[in-house]
Amino acid sequence: DAGVIQSPRHEVTEMGQEVTLRCKPISGHNSLFWYRQTMMRGLELLIYFNNNVPIDDSGMPEDRFSAKMPNASFSTLKIQPSEPRDSAVYFCASSPMLRVDNSPLHFGNGTRLTVT
């Protein structure tokens, strides 16, 4: 089991550029979550998918953020255009159950995004 795989590990870009973060969940997991972690706000849920369908995107900060899950083994989080305040570590997590009632989340190692 390779775990949740995120790429890239680090991304440095200039303000205004498009950024795409990628995630491969653990095979067989039905739920996928995107989180953002900053010193000021801690871990915030941006969006989550069940069976590839976006269920709740109320945490997405602005229209500049979008996420897709075209199939069970791949998801992307896109920021266009990026701004310095988007700098954070972005985590992807997956869970084997449709609900996290009784199954722990499995996190990737994150993508550290720096927007200059």
Add this chain to the structure above:
Amino acid sequence: KQEVTQIPAALSVPEGENLVLNCSFTDSAIYNLQWFRQDPGKGLTSLLLIQSSQREQTSGRLNASLDKSSGRSTLYIAASQPGDSATYLCAVHGGATNKLIFGTGTLLAVQP
């Protein structure tokens, strides 16, 4: 709106000490509470999950308790080791949504 608070924000102890990390939440209508560990530059690793009907869970030197009525959970670490040094986060899952709400974490340093 659920709010999760962790105290202390940072803790330094000598190796071998038993220690307690605290987590409090404002809405007691939760499904479960989870404790995670985060090492620098890494993602989160789930340590313990306590269902709302349970009072505690144990794994090795770790014991987590849950008191829903008072909105509190504790993570007890016995005989701490330098390898326990990390940030510990609690998260609660509650209500009709499939969301975990995280606390801001406690940074633990165990001195050899």
